[in-house]
Amino acid sequence: xxxxxxxxxxxxxxxxxxxxxxxxxxxxxxxxxxxxxxxxxxxxxxxxxxxxxxxxxxxxxxxxxxxxxxxxxxxxxxxxxxxxxxxxxxxxxxxxxxxxxxxxxxxxxxxxxxxxxxxxxxxxxxxxxxxxxxxxxxxxxxxxxxxxxxxxxxxxxxxxxxxxxxxxxxxxxxxxxxxxxxxxxxxxxxxxxxxxxxxxxxxxxxxxxxxxxxxxxxxxxxxxxxxxxxxxxxxxxxxxxxxxxxxxxxxxxxxxxxxxxxxxxxxxxxxxxxxxxxxxxxxxxxxxxxxxxxxx
Numbered sequence: 335x336x337x338x339x340x341x342x343x344x345x346x347x348x349x350x351x352x353x354x355x356x357x358x359x360x361x362x363x364x365x366x367x368x369x370x371x372x373x374x375x376x377x378x379x380x381x382x383x384x385x386x387x388x389x390x391x392x393x394x395x396x397x398x399x400x401x402x403x404x405x406x407x408x409x410x411x412x413x414x415x416x417x418x419x420x421x422x423x424x425x426x427x428x429x430x431x432x433x434x435x436x437x438x439x440x441x442x443x444x445x446x447x448x449x450x451x452x453x454x455x456x457x458x459x460x461x462x463x464x465x466x467x468x469x470x471x472x473x474x475x476x477x478x479x480x481x482x483x484x485x486x487x488x489x490x491x492x493x494x495x496x497x498x499x500x501x502x503x504x505x506x507x508x509x510x511x512x513x514x515x516x517x518x519x520x521x522x523x524x525x526x527x528x529x530x531x532x533x534x535x536x537x538x539x540x541x542x543x544x545x546x547x548x549x550x551x552x553x554x555x556x557x558x559x560x561x562x563x564x565x566x567x568x569x570x571x572x573x574x575x576x577x578x579x580x581x582x583x584x585x586x587x588x589x590x591x592x593x594x595x596x597x598x599x600x601x602x603x604x605x606x607x608x609x610x611x612x613x614x615x616x617x618x619x620x621x622x623x624x625x626x627x628x629x630x
Contacts, residue, residue, distance in 0.1 A: 366521060385406045386407050389457060391432075569601060
């Protein structure tokens with residue numbers, strides 16, 4: 335069945351009827367490409383048993399497809415006008431729940447209960463990283479996220495050494511990412527300045543590495559990246575110093591040696607497993623009390 339909500343003319347008419355000018359602050363770019371829409375729905379592998387959380391449903395273009403393929407759709411919309419409009423667009427849908435609010439503040443557990451769920455969304459560019467991090471760390475966690483993000487962000491998330499970033503590590507720690515499709519800028523109204531990507535994140539049964547303190551582990555990684563493109567022998571102590579953690583360069587060299595990491599390497603070349611070894615070695619060194627201002 336053809337999606338009746340997908341045409342650029344209908345999107346513009348709906349915006350005019352609401353007297354709504356798309357907000358750059360809210361990242362309101364409305365999808366009008368049927369092909370991209372089908373890529374999202376296919377990647378989500380929906381069935382009548384699925385509960386879907388949609389973030390920023392907007393005018394309901396994607397919502398329509400989710401309602402047809404999933405058992406329950408929970409649409410969370412920040413814009414009050416769009417949230418109020420949405421139920422009236424689908425009077426036939428008894429599987430739609432609309433929640434007006436900030437997705438980062440909504441209690442997901444209260445909405446989905448004991449059910450497993452999937453996140454499917456055309457994400458606002460400005461808060462992409464925050465939303466991804468939120469759903470990878472929230473309880474309960476989704477089985478899978480299929481999301482539209484900026485192409486460059488998707489590339490960073492799926493990167494491998496020697497092109498890693500803090501974002502890549504923070505996502506890949508929890509999930510296995512893959513790019514499903516590239517979506518041109520003219521697939522949206524209004525058109526953003528860059529292309530987008532359909533990104534699929536499959537939650538891992540267990541984190542990629544086991545560490546004793548996740549927050550401290552990511553502080554170690556961030557310290558290495560604070561001075562990107564520099565050798566770890568310099569970047570690590572300088573980055574830790576920026577976090578109020580004092581460790582001399584000689585001690586940092588010992589940490590890297592304990593971890594089996596060449597001090598001439600750069601942060602973006604390390605694997606998650608190597609960062610875990612650096613983290614463990616750093617914790618051991620700090621606990622020895624030789625160079626401690628605060629524990630890493």
